[in-house]
Amino acid sequence: MKKILALLLTLTMLMTVCVTGSADGQNENTYGAYKHVFIIGIDGAGTFFEKDYMTEFHRIFDNGAVKYGARTETKTDSGPNWTSILTGVSYFKHGAENGVVSGTQERVFKKYPSIFSVVHDAMPDAELASIVNWGAVNIGIVEDEIGVTEISIGPDDATVEAIVNYFNEGHSPALFFTQLDEVDAAGHGFGSSSAEYEKAMKEADERIGIIYDCLEENGLLEDGLFIVTADHGHKETGGHGRFSKLESYSTIAVAGKTVVSGGSMDNDVKLRDIAAISLYALGVEPTEWSFTARVPGNLFKDVSGQTRPYYRDIIDFICGGIMWIYTNLGHPLDEFF
Numbered sequence: 001m002k003k004i005l006a007l008l009l010t011l012t013m014l015m016t017v018c019v020t021g022s023a024d025g026q027n028e029n030t031y032g033a034y035k036h037v038f039i040i041g042i043d044g045a046g047t048f049f050e051k052d053y054m055t056e057f058h059r060i061f062d063n064g065a066v067k068y069g070a071r072t073e074t075k076t077d078s079g080p081n082w083t084s085i086l087t088g089v090s091y092f093k094h095g096a097e098n099g100v101v102s103g104t105q106e107r108v109f110k111k112y113p114s115i116f117s118v119v120h121d122a123m124p125d126a127e128l129a130s131i132v133n134w135g136a137v138n139i140g141i142v143e144d145e146i147g148v149t150e151i152s153i154g155p156d157d158a159t160v161e162a163i164v165n166y167f168n169e170g171h172s173p174a175l176f177f178t179q180l181d182e183v184d185a186a187g188h189g190f191g192s193s194s195a196e197y198e199k200a201m202k203e204a205d206e207r208i209g210i211i212y213d214c215l216e217e218n219g220l221l222e223d224g225l226f227i228v229t230a231d232h233g234h235k236e237t238g239g240h241g242r243f244s245k246l247e248s249y250s251t252i253a254v255a256g257k258t259v260v261s262g263g264s265m266d267n268d269v270k271l272r273d274i275a276a277i278s279l280y281a282l283g284v285e286p287t288e289w290s291f292t293a294r295v296p297g298n299l300f301k302d303v304s305g306q307t308r309p310y311y312r313d314i315i316d317f318i319c320g321g322i323m324w325i326y327t328n329l330g331h332p333l334d335e336f337f
């Protein structure tokens, strides 16, 4: 067993060297060009941001870069996707189902640090905040021990009120995340082809505008990167979790001083890439080995697009399989190492 492990480690190191050597897309001008990253998550909104009635969204991102075909994780639920967005790790690796994220007061998969934790390690004095409607994000994804301002409050109007109060108090976080929940509720209740869903999208649009204007009034957008996204979409008749286009395609919209105006990003854009985009903007390197997010091309000026380290998923898969067989043969896991 030790020989297999040694072989895998050697293979891993070789591949790391190869990929490091060929990494592209790093550029001094855009890397670390921001003091703040704001991620606004509209649960269950999928690609419906492209509708003409999303007037605030289009006002903000007319000069930004928008990808309507960003791919969710293979399971199109909230827990898997918010976890990947905030860790840069695939669902296949972290395995965080809704129940895992919301069902425990402990962060059971703390093995995969959130980008809050990565930013905190690089900038211990930086302010960080997560103000959400779906409290599970603050239970299962955001670490409690690193000084993040964590507020879980609904309905969405109350969430936005808490956000506006937070910024009007003069806070200036390096990384900010919010999740609004009512589009998802309308999707579950009535389906994405319903008038109720459209009404919820329009209300979400207004709330995006309120948050954006609040940041602008507080002078935080000059050096701020503003991102809007959704964890998954909804079937016409409502519901998500599987592979249909309406469920598994989503949106990443990015606005900021170094963003390509009208950029549509390149192919192979995944929601988890928001983790890479955020860290890149702040000039912070990811630390988790299983991080398979990348900065897409045609997003930041002068950045051609990073290579996704798919080989890590493959090695994780092989290692996981060997460990599974080994432990199922009755050996304790610590014997493996």
Ligand SMILES: [Zn+2]
Pocket (backbone or CB within 6 Å): 043, 044, 077, 078, 079, 184, 231, 232
């Ligand atoms: Zn969701």
